[in-house]
Amino acid sequence: MTRRTNLLPALCATIAAMALVQPMAHAQSKNSAAPLEISAAETLEWHRDKQLYIANGAASAQQGETTIKANILEAYYREPKAGGMQIWKIIARNNVEIHSANGNAYGDHAVYNLDESKAVMTGENLKMLSDDQSLTADERFEYYTEENKLIAIGNTLIKRPTETLESDRVTAWFKDGDASRELWRAEADGHVHIKTAEESITGDKGEYRKEDNKAEVIGNVVIRRGPNILEGTRAELDLLTNISKVFGGKNADGEGKGDGRVRGTFFPDSEEKSE
Numbered sequence: 001m002t003r004r005t006n007l008l009p010a011l012c013a014t015i016a017a018m019a020l021v022q023p024m025a026h027a028q029s030k031n032s033a034a035p036l037e038i039s040a041a042e043t044l045e046w047h048r049d050k051q052l053y054i055a056n057g058a059a060s061a062q063q064g065e066t067t068i069k070a071n072i073l074e075a076y077y078r079e080p081k082a083g084g085m086q087i088w089k090i091i092a093r094n095n096v097e098i099h100s101a102n103g104n105a106y107g108d109h110a111v112y113n114l115d116e117s118k119a120v121m122t123g124e125n126l127k128m129l130s131d132d133q134s135l136t137a138d139e140r141f142e143y144y145t146e147e148n149k150l151i152a153i154g155n156t157l158i159k160r161p162t163e164t165l166e167s168d169r170v171t172a173w174f175k176d177g178d179a180s181r182e183l184w185r186a187e188a189d190g191h192v193h194i195k196t197a198e199e200s201i202t203g204d205k206g207e208y209r210k211e212d213n214k215a216e217v218i219g220n221v222v223i224r225r226g227p228n229i230l231e232g233t234r235a236e237l238d239l240l241t242n243i244s245k246v247f248g249g250k251n252a253d254g255e256g257k258g259d260g261r262v263r264g265t266f267f268p269d270s271e272e273k274s275e
Contacts (some may be wrong), residue, residue: 034064038059042056053074057071061092089113092110104130117145121141122139133161134158137156148173169188185209203235228266231246
């Protein structure tokens with residue numbers, strides 16, 4: 001069964017919004033040669049025995065176009081035999097803000113471990129913002145610099161002016177070595193709910209793949225447009241042909257509604273009544 005729908009392009013667009021917020025971990029990996037400047041309103045402590053700097057009171061660390069702010073910043077370093085100083089971990093505590101050229105991120109606590117190529121941000125009111133979209137999560141954001149992978153965990157919500165995406169977890173991979181961080185692949189897992197001004201779709205999982213220009217919602221799929229309903233186990237959009245398909249059959253867990261046939265329920269003149 002074939003039917004045009006705006007929902008699957010919305011899935012691509014809302015997940016792609018995550019690419020517009022650039023964590024400090026990504027910025028530092030791209031600007032590792034730039035100096036890291038740390039400042040504070042109150043004190044800057046140097047603990048030589050622990051190889052640690054602590055900035056207290058409206059603390060700030062800036063490298064290139066990226067700045068991280070917090071009440072307290074801790075920077076752990078090494079002194080290689082060749083000389084110099086190597087920062088290997090940064091911890092930001094309380095009222096954390098990360099500002100970059102592409103967007104801003106906010107939380108209560110952030111840790112960037114260069115040895116693990118991993119940055120984690122947690123706390124209440126966890127959010128990433130850019131010009132016209134936002135990403136929020138209840139649990140944490142994780143960014144892996146070597147994999148160019150961003151994960152949002154816990155009741156994730158991506159908002160754009162005309163659509164939203166809700167899911168338990170969203171993972172996005174970006175094209176390696178691309179300064180613009182082109183979205184290459186994305187997954188939304190658990191209780192996926194996409195809404196536009198006219199339609200909504202629910203399912204167990206959402207996927208976007210740049211390599212074959214396709215987007216899918218998989219498992220217990222229900223598409224609603226006004227009173228009209230489409231039901232199946234998978235919905236697919238080919239972004240090259242702009243043709244959407246809804247499939248029947250069984251879900252991945254072997255379960256399916258009724259006889260596993262794809263179904264549509266349409267009400268005459270529903271568009272006019274809806275208007």
